[in-house]
Amino acid sequence: MIDLPLPGGPDARSITTQFPQKGSMILQRTRPPLLETPWDVFDTGVFTPNNQFYVRWHWAGIPTSVDIDTFRLTVHGHVQRTVSLTLKDMLDGFSRVELAAVNQCSGNSRGFFAPRVPGAQWVNGAMGNALWTGVRLKDVLDRAGVKAGAVQVRFSGLDEAVVPDAPRLMKSLDVDHARDGEVMIAYAMNGEQLPLLNGFPLRLVVPGWYSTYWVKMLNDIEILDQPDTNYWMKTAYTIPDTPHASIRPGDTGVKMVPINRMVPRSFLTNVSPGNTVPVGAPTPVRGIAFGGDCGVAKVDISSDAGKSWNPTQLGKDEGKYGFRQWETRITLPSAGRYTLMVRCTNTNGEAQPDTPNWNPAGFMRNVIESVDVIAA
Numbered sequence: 533m534i535d536l537p538l539p540g541g542p543d544a545r546s547i548t549t550q551f552p553q554k555g556s557m558i559l560q561r562t563r564p565p566l567l568e569t570p571w572d573v574f575d576t577g578v579f580t581p582n583n584q585f586y587v588r589w590h591w592a593g594i595p596t597s598v599d600i601d602t603f604r605l606t607v608h609g610h611v612q613r614t615v616s617l618t619l620k621d622m623l624d625g626f627s628r629v630e631l632a633a634v635n636q637c638s639g640n641s642r643g644f645f646a647p648r649v650p651g652a653q654w655v656n657g658a659m660g661n662a663l664w665t666g667v668r669l670k671d672v673l674d675r676a677g678v679k680a681g682a683v684q685v686r687f688s689g690l691d692e693a694v695v696p697d698a699p700r701l702m703k704s705l706d707v708d709h710a711r712d713g714e715v716m717i718a719y720a721m722n723g724e725q726l727p728l729l730n731g732f733p734l735r736l737v738v739p740g741w742y743s744t745y746w747v748k749m750l751n752d753i754e755i756l757d758q759p760d761t762n763y764w765m766k767t768a769y770t771i772p773d774t775p776h777a778s779i780r781p782g783d784t785g786v787k788m789v790p791i792n793r794m795v796p797r798s799f800l801t802n803v804s805p806g807n808t809v810p811v812g813a814p815t816p817v818r819g820i821a822f823g824g825d826c827g828v829a830k831v832d833i834s835s836d837a838g839k840s841w842n843p844t845q846l847g848k849d850e851g852k853y854g855f856r857q858w859e860t861r862i863t864l865p866s867a868g869r870y871t872l873m874v875r876c877t878n879t880n881g882e883a884q885p886d887t888p889n890w891n892p893a894g895f896m897r898n899v900i901e902s903v904d905v906i907a908a
């Protein structure tokens with residue numbers, strides 16, 4: 533077990549090493565598997581190792597193996613010709629692209645919502661950054677020939693619900709987004725095949741958008757000539773159409789829209805709550821940040837609970853959609869308790885807010901993080 537206190541509990545979680553191709557993970561749920569990345573992993577670099585990359589599935593009918601010879605990705609619907617692609621076609625038949633991008637669950641950090649909301653009680657580890665290798669979705673769509681009048685492109689994978697009437701997971705993007713040349717179908721992650729639990733053999737990568745759209749074990753692409761109204765677009769994964777997707781608990785009659793682009797976040801990775809920091813001496817502090825759907829412009833740090841802010845130095849830019857490391861030194865002048873805070877401003881000029889948002893699904897948390905330390 534590890535300590536993981538949340539407002540209102542629980543206080544601890546199990547660590548598991550029992551899942552295929554996965555190392556030590558925080559066990560949120562067994563079936564379907566919901567595995568969270570332990571926090572110390574984020575201090576080791578900007579790329580999250582595959583064997584500790586978080587895992588989230590909705591239905592428990594997940595194939596335990598995929599036959600690479602019979603696997604096909606089908607593109608059909610409002611197209612000139614239906615195409616059925618083998619894995620060899622995917623590897624050899626299109627130009628290869630590579631992109632670093634953060635995969636973050638819409639509900640990452642949900643456990644901190646107050647009042648509490650139902651759903652997986654993630655702390656901050658339902659996110660990860662990887663170098664994704666694959667092909668442009670646009671190139672695959674062009675092979676089928678999208679017909680005029682196409683509106684959305686719908687994606688689904690090999691996983692199945694365990695009860696007959698449950699809606700299979702299907703997510704859609706607007707046709708222009710799908711064809712923007714950045715959305716990709718990945719067959720590798722950090723230079724290796726995708727782990728089964730992260731979507732082997734193919735997954736969608738939608739840079740800058742929450743990973744509910746990043747359909748795993750992708751085997752079906754359907755071009756629609758009408759907006760998708762399936763459960764996973766119309767009901768699940770919708771947010772209030774308000775600033776920061778925020779409402780007051782109990783508000784009703786709010787217009788809801790499908791969740792979409794991510795917002796900036798930043799974290800300390802080498803200092804944890806309650807740590808002791810030497811008084812009067814420069815102490816190195818570091819962490820990670822990401823801009824959301826654009827790059828990181830700056831990360832500022834405060835050691836007086838947000839009264840004053842100082843810039844930090846940003847590490848190497850591995851691409852605007854990925855994690856960016858930041859570092860600096862802080863000197864805490866006298867003994868006592870200090871609240872450290874970090875704030876990312878993205879290249880669109882959007883900064884993290886100083887008050888938390890709230891919505892009933894626990895989505896899109898990005899309030900400025902604070903960590904209390906003791907100078908002694």
Ligand SMILES: Nc1nc2c(c(=O)[nH]1)N[C@H]1C(S)=C(S)[C@@H](COP(=O)(O)O)O[C@H]1N2
Pocket residue numbers: 585586587588589590591635636637638688689690691701729730731743744745746747748749750
């Ligand atoms: N086929 C399939 N793809 C899926 C899902 C799913 O249940 N089935 N869940 C989505 C959600 S909500 C998340 S948060 C991410 C998690 O990706 P990961 O398990 O690789 O971290 O997968 C997305 N893609």
Ligand SMILES: [Mo]
Pocket residue numbers: 588636637638639743744
């Ligand atoms: Mo998610």
